[in-house]
Amino acid sequence: MDTTPSDRLKTALLLGATTGLVAGLVAYVAGRADLAGLIWMAGVLPALAALVVEILRSLRSGEIGLDIVAALSMTAALVFGEMLAAAVVAVMYSGGTFLEAFAEGRARRSVQDLLSRVPRTATRHRDGGLEEVPLDDIAPGDRLLIRQGDVVPVDGRVTSGIAFVDTSALTGESLPVRLAAGAEAMSGVTNAGEPFDLTATREARDSTYAGIVRLVEAAQASKAPMSRLADRWSLGFLLVTVGIAVAAWALTGDPIRAVAVLVVATPCPLILAVPVALVAGLSRAAHFGVLIKGAGPLETMARIRTLILDKTGTLTDGRPQIVAIASREGLAEDELLRFAATLDQASKHPVAQAIVAAATARGLPLPVPTEVVERPGEGLTGRVEGRAVIVGGDGFVTAEVGAGQAELPARPAGSVLVAVAVDGRLAGHLVMSDPLREGAGAMLDALRRDGIGRILLATGDRAEVAERVTEGLGLDGVRAGLTPDQKVLLVLTERKNGPVMMVGDGVNDAPALAAADVGVAMGARGAAASAEAADVVLLVDRLDRLGPGIEIARGARAIALQSVVAGIGLSVLGMIAAALGYLSPVQGALLQEVVDVAVILNALRALRIVPRGPVT
Numbered sequence: 227m228d229t230t231p232s233d234r235l236k237t238a239l240l241l242g243a244t245t246g247l248v249a250g251l252v253a254y255v256a257g258r259a260d261l262a263g264l265i266w267m268a269g270v271l272p273a274l275a276a277l278v279v280e281i282l283r284s285l286r287s288g289e290i291g292l293d294i295v296a297a298l299s300m301t302a303a304l305v306f307g308e309m310l311a312a313a314v315v316a317v318m319y320s321g322g323t324f325l326e327a328f329a330e331g332r333a334r335r336s337v338q339d340l341l342s343r344v345p346r347t348a349t350r351h352r353d354g355g356l357e358e359v360p361l362d363d364i365a366p367g368d369r370l371l372i373r374q375g376d377v378v379p380v381d382g383r384v385t386s387g388i389a390f391v392d393t394s395a396l397t398g399e400s401l402p403v404r405l406a407a408g409a410e411a412m413s414g415v416t417n418a419g420e421p422f423d424l425t426a427t428r429e430a431r432d433s434t435y436a437g438i439v440r441l442v443e444a445a446q447a448s449k450a451p452m453s454r455l456a457d458r459w460s461l462g463f464l465l466v467t468v469g470i471a472v473a474a475w476a477l478t479g480d481p482i483r484a485v486a487v488l489v490v491a492t493p494c495p496l497i498l499a500v501p502v503a504l505v506a507g508l509s510r511a512a513h514f515g516v517l518i519k520g521a522g523p524l525e526t527m528a529r530i531r532t533l534i535l536d537k538t539g540t541l542t543d544g545r546p547q548i549v550a551i552a553s554r555e556g557l558a559e560d561e562l563l564r565f566a567a568t569l570d571q572a573s574k575h576p577v578a579q580a581i582v583a584a585a586t587a588r589g590l591p592l593p594v595p596t597e598v599v600e601r602p603g604e605g606l607t608g609r610v611e612g613r614a615v616i617v618g619g620d621g622f623v624t625a626e627v628g629a630g631q632a633e634l635p636a637r638p639a640g641s642v643l644v645a646v647a648v649d650g651r652l653a654g655h656l657v658m659s660d661p662l663r664e665g666a667g668a669m670l671d672a673l674r675r676d677g678i679g680r681i682l683l684a685t686g687d688r689a690e691v692a693e694r695v696t697e698g699l700g701l702d703g704v705r706a707g708l709t710p711d712q713k714v715l716l717v718l719t720e721r722k723n724g725p726v727m728m729v730g731d732g733v734n735d736a737p738a739l740a741a742a743d744v745g746v747a748m749g750a751r752g753a754a755a756s757a758e759a760a761d762v763v764l765l766v767d768r769l770d771r772l773g774p775g776i777e778i779a780r781g782a783r784a785i786a787l788q789s790v791v792a793g794i795g796l797s798v799l800g801m802i803a804a805a806l807g808y809l810s811p812v813q814g815a816l817l818q819e820v821v822d823v824a825v826i827l828n829a830l831r832a833l834r835i836v837p838r839g840p841v842t
Contacts (some may be wrong), residue, residue: 240324241275243269243316250313266313267304273316274300295467299488303811306481311475311489311811312490318822335382348379351423352565368426372417374574376447380413382424388604390419392576402576413623418576420600423565463794467491467801474805482811490814499789499825506832507782514837516764516775523761527744528783531724533678534717536735537685537692540748540769543664545643546580546658552635553654562654564590566617566646568610572598577644577658578606578617605645620655623647629745660695667699669770676776680723684713713738729772746772774837780833789825796821 246269254262277297284293303312347358350372356371364370364380377503389405393415402418403750405411409423413433447459467488475484504521511518518524533543551559567585570578572595585592595615598608605618607626616626620634623645634643634655641659645652663669670681682703685692689706696704705716713728714737720726720741728735728742739745739760747760748769764771800817801811809817 236324239273243273243320247313254355266309270312270316273320286462302485305680308811311815314815370424373421376417380426381428382426385425391418392418431481470801486811486814487801489811490804491799492828499829500786503786503829503832511778514774524779527779529725530727532680532720532726534682534728536730542660548584550657568592569615620645643820651781672773710734710737714741717741777837782832785832
């Protein structure tokens, strides 16, 4: 993992403080108390200097943290000659900041993979030939060749033949879209059919996909950073600590009692235990296929009250499937499917591949088709075991067989009909749709029981499709036909109800994922853009992992809070004992060691959190 200069500094401070403590102890045991004091001071001063700089930076931004208590204790110990106590505090503090940096380091991700999906060059027609040119050289009016599998580099207009494009990365629509000559094609869509020509209408920097990249960058820049959980207790704890220390000094006239109070009050248990609990939660969540990119997102995930779901590839499977077979002419359903799938083996069309997969799943034998001719975006003709077969859109198939428009089978909104003709006669239809993920309803019910008060659907798909898919799920709202920036607006609007989690898988979801308090990406088949913009990635293609992830986040946060309460409680008791003269500074430091071990062991319980629901 890449490290920043800040991470390297924290590592160096921890090594320096630890080395100073150990070397000083060696010198002390060897009878060189004077040298031990100098060594301990040398180990403390760099950590104290870095701490003072961090405190000044925080104060300039209006933040008050527990770091002030640590700085006071180290300074007081050095001033009054309690070098060993200062060295122990320095090691504990630098260790805590090192662990916190480790947790935050897991959250650092760039949006470079989002940019990497944009092609760097394009194939342009020039003087009767083709040339590869950089993306920035494309101007409106240029004619480009878009080959099969290419990502359309700029917004433009289809100028030759019929384009068959996969728009799921931009609109969330899982079924491919047929574009006739003259139709607009957005940058970022993928050519799922035969090569076609595109006339550019915008420069690359002004195209749809570039706009989405800018939205992601702006949303990430505007998201406020998480404050450390322990710092929320800082002001009250600081006042109590200073009050007890001043009172002990004033009433007894002994400054060492004040030093002992400050050393005991050093919030090492909080600084250490909180990141340990959260990092343990990160590891436990990863065990269940939920990658949480840092302690901040995990803590926020535990407080989520509103969930916004994308439809295609998130709430639904994202791949077209056969939901019904309507056969004619007395042909059995499996036989109709076998004819269609056999011919579709020759096509790379996503719907054709789904038909082949369905036939294979049923164990149907699929011979090799012959004399296959494919008309991109319309269908195929060919022969299967000597019989003439046509597969494609209803209009294409009926026109090929010379039949009138047949009565179409009932089908849900948003589905696609695939017609099949055998030996010149219409044999039936296959109804293709993008189904709801298995167990989606039960998963949403479980999330409500876990405290999610509001669940919404946000999709770029049509309203009738969204409403049909979500019927019976009991959602609090369905927002359809949304553009990427409208999804961002929805996330920002819903924040009035509490922290918002957004779940999606496409490039069109990336800005909303970045804008949400917690963005969750479907990482198994989702776009790299969404995975980079998200705070959480589901490593397996299962939305039901979201529930265990939230449970683990809440469990880890609860354990961290227990450590905060226990640490403050024990520190207050220790401060009172130190103020009454029962603890010296060194004894206070040793007491803190015991407290450290106790709260860290408690924090490690996060590694054993078991979600209530079954996870397969």
